[in-house]
Amino acid sequence: MLLRDLVLGRESPWAELYDPARKNLRAVLPFARENLNVAAEYSDWLRPGEVDDESKIEPGMGAVIRKGLSKIAVYRDSSNQLHQLSAVCTHLGCIVSWNALEQSWDCPCHGSRFSPDGKVLNGPAIRSLEPVPSAVRK
Numbered sequence: 001m002l003l004r005d006l007v008l009g010r011e012s013p014w015a016e017l018y019d020p021a022r023k024n025l026r027a028v029l030p031f032a033r034e035n036l037n038v039a040a041e042y043s044d045w046l047r048p049g050e051v052d053d054e055s056k057i058e059p060g061m062g063a064v065i066r067k068g069l070s071k072i073a074v075y076r077d078s079s080n081q082l083h084q085l086s087a088v089c090t091h092l093g094c095i096v097s098w099n100a101l102e103q104s105w106d107c108p109c110h111g112s113r114f115s116p117d118g119k120v121l122n123g124p125a126i127r128s129l130e131p132v133p134s135a136v137r138k
Contacts, residue, residue, distance in 0.1 A: 041109045044095035045071070054082055062098035062105065062116060071095050072132055073105050075116040084132040085118040091125035105129065 005012035016022065049065040054074050057063050062075040064087045071087035073096055085105075087095050094109035104121055105114040113121040118129030 041094045044108075050097075057082075060103070061100060064095060064097060070132070073098070073118070073129060075105075077116070083117055086130040086132055088130070089125055090120075090127040090129060091123070096129070 002012050002014040002018055005015070047066075049071065050063040051057060051065060054065065054076070057074055057076045059076050059078050059080055062073060065072045065074050073085045073087040075083045075085075075098075077083065087105075089096050089107040089109065089112055091107065091110055091112050094107050096105040096107050096112075096114065098104075099106045099113075102113070103116060105116070105118070107113070107125065110124050112123055112125035114125070114129050115121055118131075120126060120128055
């Protein structure tokens, strides 16, 4: 109805409701609350890792470890092999955390999910987690 009226150059009672520039004061508080939550998630950059040593990670589990200024997502597979990736989400840079139930790395900021080896399972991220340079692994 709105599109028909716009094409025909007529006034439409729907125009104000669907105007992209409309102001909705009821949305201000939820919008601010959500953005404060995202900002708080970035404080993970300042916190220590979930464990201080890879030896504390059981097979089939993952944890974030701090190595200097880097946050490393470490997963130990069922054959006891360690897989180390950057814990920085490739969408907007929040720190991922291990989801033991889903066996995935999850980003708390916007919901991206990554497989244990860092491949994107769900967006908004479109790139896999980055491999950790060998200099940081030591």
